[in-house]
Amino acid sequence: MKILISFLMAITVAFASDATIEVIKRVDSLPTIAVEDSSESYDNKFKMKFFKSLIADLNVLSIFNVDRYHREVKYDANEVAYENKDMDYVLRYRLVKSDNGSLNVNLKILTKNDTVFVKNYKINNPKIYMFVSHTIAYDINKFMGEDPVEWMKRKVIFSRIIAPQKSELVIADYTLEYQHVVVKGGFNIFPKWANKEQTAFYYSSLDEKKPTLKYVDIKTAKSKVIGSSDGMMICSDVSDDGSKLLLTKAPNGQPDIYMYDVNTKITSRLTKYGGIDVSGSFMGKDSIVFVSDRLGYPNIFSKNINSNSVEQMVYYGKSNISCSTFGEYIVYKSRETSNAFANNTFNLHLISTETDFIRRLTAVGVNEFPRFSVDGDAIIFIKNYKAQSSIGIIRLNHNKNYLFPLKYGKVQSLDW
Amino acid sequence: MKSIVISSVVIALLVLTGCSSKEPAVDTSSQYESVEKVAPVQSETVSSDESSVMSEDGSRASASDYASVSSSDSMSSLENDLSTIYFDFDKFNIREDMQNNIANDASIVNGAAIKFSVKLEGNCDEWGSDEYNFALGLKRANSVKKSLVAQGVNTNRITMVSFGESNPTCTEKTKDCWAKNRRVDFKLLP
Known part of the structure; x- marks a missing residue:
């Protein structure tokens, strides 16, 4: 009997941690937090920029009910502002400009007038203040004992189409507040970070006679050619240690998935189907997940690198066009309508290879290019809805989506 | 008594684990929280090492094949005579018409x-910037290539590229517009 009970409890626990099961909104039970600004340096415009960035970050953490009101209180005041006296937490910070122009942030968190957390931050270039704000949010999340949000401090690289056959590659923070164009001019698409440290990236250039895969080291600004192929040459995925790439190449007009070893420079062909095989993504030690039209419509399949047998992974949706994997989870884009003459809807769905649950993650518009964060905690994606291109963040365990609109152009592809 | 307690626990666990709905549940209301943009940020420089990457500018693009194509009148006039091939939604077979x-x-x-050599450029409508869409554009180019080869064109003279949805000739959101973008264009190369 004890064994049976243990078994059932184990099942309960297993189901409880399944990301494909939706979490009911917990807004009412979330602790409240208010933010108090004690800055003395900097003008009001900059102070409000920093404040709004911090509020946005705290919201994305999804663990607080955040009070959006901007209140100014002396940093050393013993009590929180009168309006904040019922808040569970009060975050008080002070922006200080040092003599050499660097931005210093003193931060403390108060609970019922007691200081429970203190930390100072410094950044040489105040223009990239948003990374301080993300780091503060990261630390608060850690202080609250939540799972780490490593992705918040990472950079996003994306290609932005600015005119037909004209694009630029941009490095940004996850909110797109910071944007730095790294490759300008020409037609360059499908950027992909080359390693976990984000010190280099790959991208496809369509300016050459044949599509060409290039590698750029950000530190040295050196660019080199990895290879080219007739028709298509795209880096779809990079292995965790950065030593292997999954490429989509199309010699003779036949798109197939290849694996490229960065150290030995040896390329091996992984798929041989006569139709379309694209978007390879590493899953586990020796398997890949990819998109193929081998059933007459695009769908998600998996295969072992060392064998030829192919397994269908998704049984819902008649047009599943792109995917990303993390552990047992696969997120994929599915076409919900099939209409050549009207607006189509594409939504993202999450499945687990261990269960047969499906969770729909988006509701309207064209949602595409899903990518798991390095820790699997969040999914980043592109949303195009009513002529507005945005980058979206889905907090899986908190059942929240956030959108960050692009000022101009259209996001073609991204990596996180 | 003990067995009743245990049975109750077992039943409770069964009820708790067995009731999950397998229908995908979607919350369409207030699911999106558009976070306010803070600043209109132009391309900025974080550190000198990043800015140095920006040296790769448009000069290379202007030196591409197209510059030399446009420099040759006979080539561009011939290019104008070549008809674009249009395709059906999500298809890459060549239509009867x-x-x-x-x-x-x-x-x-x-x-x-x-x-001249021939470069076939496959294109798609705006429904997706994924690799699949690029592959679809390429398969369209490949269909045209096969047809040309069947009609006596030397296969070595033909190269292909796919621009996916990134090279639209028409940007309105109408069915006619989308149909115009599902196409294969011909470019001549010296």
């Missing part, structure tokens, strides 16, 4: 344009 265009193109490629 496009067969005449292909035959006409093949005769030009093997006639007046015999000394």
Whole structure:
């Protein structure tokens, strides 16, 4: 009997941690937090920029009910502002400009007038203040004992189409507040970070006679050619240690998935189907997940690198066009309508290879290019809805989506 | 008594684990929280090492094949004579009504344009920037290539590229517009 009970409890626990099961909104039970600004340096415009960035970050953490009101209180005041006296937490910070122009942030968190957390931050270039704000949010999340949000401090690289056959590659923070164009001019698409440290990236250039895969080291600004192929040459995925790439190449007009070893420079062909095989993504030690039209419509399949047998992974949706994997989870884009003459809807769905649950993650518009964060905690994606291109963040365990609109152009592809 | 307690626990666990709905549940209301943008940030420089990457500018693009194409009048006028091939939604087979265009193109490629190479550019409508869409554009180009080869064009003269949805000739959100973007264009190379 004890064994049976243990078994059932184990099942309960297993189901409880399944990301494909939706979490009911917990807004009412979330602790409240208010933010108090004690800055003395900097003008009001900059102070409000920093404040709004911090509020946005705290919201994305999804663990607080955040009070959006901007209140100014002396940093050393013993009590929180009168309006904040019922808040569970009060975050008080002070922006200080040092003599050499660097931005210093003193931060403390108060609970019922007691200081429970203190930390100072410094950044040489105040223009990239948003990374301080993300780091503060990261630390608060850690202080609250939540799972780490490593992705918040990472950079996003994306290609932005600015005119037909004209694009630029941009490095940004996850909110797109910071944007730095790294490759300008020409037609360059499908950027992909080359390693976990984000010190280099790959991208496809369509300016050459044949599509060409290039590698750029950000530190040295050196660019080199990895290879080219007739028709298509795209880096779809990079292995965790950065030593292997999954490429989509199309010699003779036949798109197939290849694996490229960065150290030995040896390329091996992984798929041989006569139709379309694209978007390879590493899953586990020796398997890949990819998109193929081998059933007459695009769908998600998996295969072992060392064998030829192919397994269908998704049984819902008649047009599943792109995917990303993390552990047992696969997120994929599915076409919900099939209409050549009207607006189509594409939504993202999450499945687990261990269960047969499906969770729909988006509701309207064209949602595409899903990518798991390095820790699997969040999914980043592109949303195009009513002529507005945005980058979206889905907090899986908190059942929240956030959108960050692009000022101009259209996001073609991204990596996180 | 003990067995009743245990049974209750077992039943409770069964109830708790067995009731999950397998229907995908979607919350359409207030699911999105658009976070306010803070600043209109232009391309900025974080550190000198990143800015140095920006040295790769548009000069290379202007030196691409197209510059030399436009420099040759005969080549560009021949290019204008070549008909674009249009495709159906999510398809890469050549339509019945496009067969005449292909035959006409093949005769030009093997006639007046015999000394040039041909670059086939596959394109798609706006429904997706994924690799699949690029592959679809490429398969369209490949269909045209096969048809040209079947009509006597030397396969070595033909190269292909896919621009996916990134090279639209029409940007309105209408069915006619989308149909115009599902196409294969011909470019001549020296």
